Amino acid sequence: MAKTVLVINSGSSSIKYQLVDLESGEGLASGLVEKIGEPSDGHYKHEFNGEKHELEEPIPDHEVGLKRVLGFFEEYGPSLKNSGIVAVGHRVVQGGSVFPKPALVTDKTIAQVKNLAVLAPLHNGPEATGAEVMRALLPDTPQVFVFDSSFFFQLPKYASTYALNKEIADQYHIRRYGAHGTSHEYVGSQVPDLIGKPAEGLKQIVLHIGNGASASAQISGKPVETSMGLTPLEGLVMGGRTGDIDPAVVFHLIRNAHMSVDELDTLFNKHSGLMGMTGHGDMREIHKMIAAGDENAKLALDVYVHRIVGYIGNYAAQMGGVDVITFTAGVGENDEIVRRMVAHKLSPFGVKLDEKKNDTRSKEPRIISEPDSKITLCIIPTNEELSIARQSATIADQGDSYGNTFTK
Structure with a gap:
């Protein structure tokens, strides 16, 4: 059975x-x-x-x-x-x-x-x-x-630690936990077989970009950086979230707009990002608006891509290079325009996109860069459910690392 x-x-x-x-x-x-x-x-x-x-x-x-x-x-x-x-x-x-x-x-x-x-x-x-x-x-x-946060628990301390007062940080458990870890771990584990290279020593960036969006840097399958922090608000521009923003914006809005903590929470997490800039959180709607000549939508897309490319540059420097960049999740898997914009921004570094492969819709893992591209570009559909299922089956059979075993 x-x-x-x-x-x-x-x-x-x-x-x-x-x-x-x-x-x-x-x-x-x-x-x-x-x-x-x-x-x-x-x-x-x-x-x-x-x-x-x-x-x-x-x-x-x-x-x-x-x-x-x-x-x-x-x-x-x-x-x-x-x-x-x-x-x-x-x-x-x-x-x-x-x-x-x-x-x-x-x-x-x-x-x-x-x-x-x-x-x-x-x-x-x-x-x-x-x-x-x-x-x-x-x-x-x-x-x-x-x-979701377990994979990024392995982050080096210099990557998981905020430059916040140590006593406050320790007392309130403030550090960078990351999110989408199940997806980043799964996708990262599939890359070596797809490109035909060993996992050991492989330097890769995974871009999980959907309504929620995050990036990770991995060496030999272990995370060394990620874009989300204490909460999923930090990092890339998202459907409704700001991503990175000067924390002093909070003080400014409290003092001048007299906004409450709950109002600011809702503003930053639900009414910002693409939604806040255009009125739509769905990238498909953004493209329609751009086609109709909407300047706000064009700016929103430029900001979105600018943030992604900035993280790629950061991670490439932190790892001392990058071998593979993989796109996953709703936008990453299905939006050839965003992928093309990111790839073209990286062309000075020897990245060569295969336009035909990029424009071809498929649910299969695939390479979308030219054979002579200095960095391999991939699309790997995420499968968080399969990853969760496999981990759950192992724990059910063997017990967890905290001393718990299942008994009927």
Whole structure:
């Protein structure tokens, strides 16, 4: 019988899920639960075997939503009872300094994940709740937390440390934790096979650019830098986030616009970035606006690319060179215009883009640079679900590094 893992990503008002076949790496079934706890009807979507099943009804909380999801598996397939499920993997954004590696879901680890919500208020609370609910619904199946920040826990101290007063930084656990680590680790691990070079000594930059966006620098598969920091706000320009910005902007707006902390949080995290500059957070809309002659959209795209290229230059210098740059996530995988703009900015350094390959749509990992390019350019579709599934299966079988083992 095939072995599978159910991967769950619980948000404040939504749940994404996928049943992953560990052997083939394929997603056997997937779905989405939206508008949890909202006054209007919630929305379910379950996809299996090429068929899509949808339902709208009130969804008061995560427990109701997840119960319905388990019902969909039995009603529409594939039945979890007959799918060889070995674990349920829960994606968690912030593990802080508490969880450098994945952890079995226990009463203690649930409480710890909830406590870390101060570092990721929109994510950790719902993710802990999702694990609590699934643990009660599937008590005979191991539940595992896999943390987005774990991969970057390996950052050198000079890269993870802010030049902030040490006592304050230590007291409030302020350091650079990074995010999207599961994606960066997965994509980075696929690069050596794609380009036919050993992982040892390979200097690479991974650009995870979607609505959320981050960059990482890796040597021999280990992270040496990343763009996100204490929270996912730092770094590249994003759909709704500012990315890097002078912190004194906060003081300026408090003193002159009389904005509250919550108003500033919303402004920086949701109403800035592409959204703040153009009214749209989706890069596809930005391109349409540029085609129609919108100068604000053109400037937004230029700022977006400028920031990416700046990070590439920084990381190339920090690593003493770069062998490969890989694009992934929604924009990275699907936006040939952004990739072309980045590549052309790097042409003085011997980067040569194969225009035809760049313009060809595909879901396959591929090289898009010319054979004589000084730096290899790649596209590798991210697969966070597969990475979470594999890590969860290992922990379910062997226990975690904190001394927890699963017993029925």
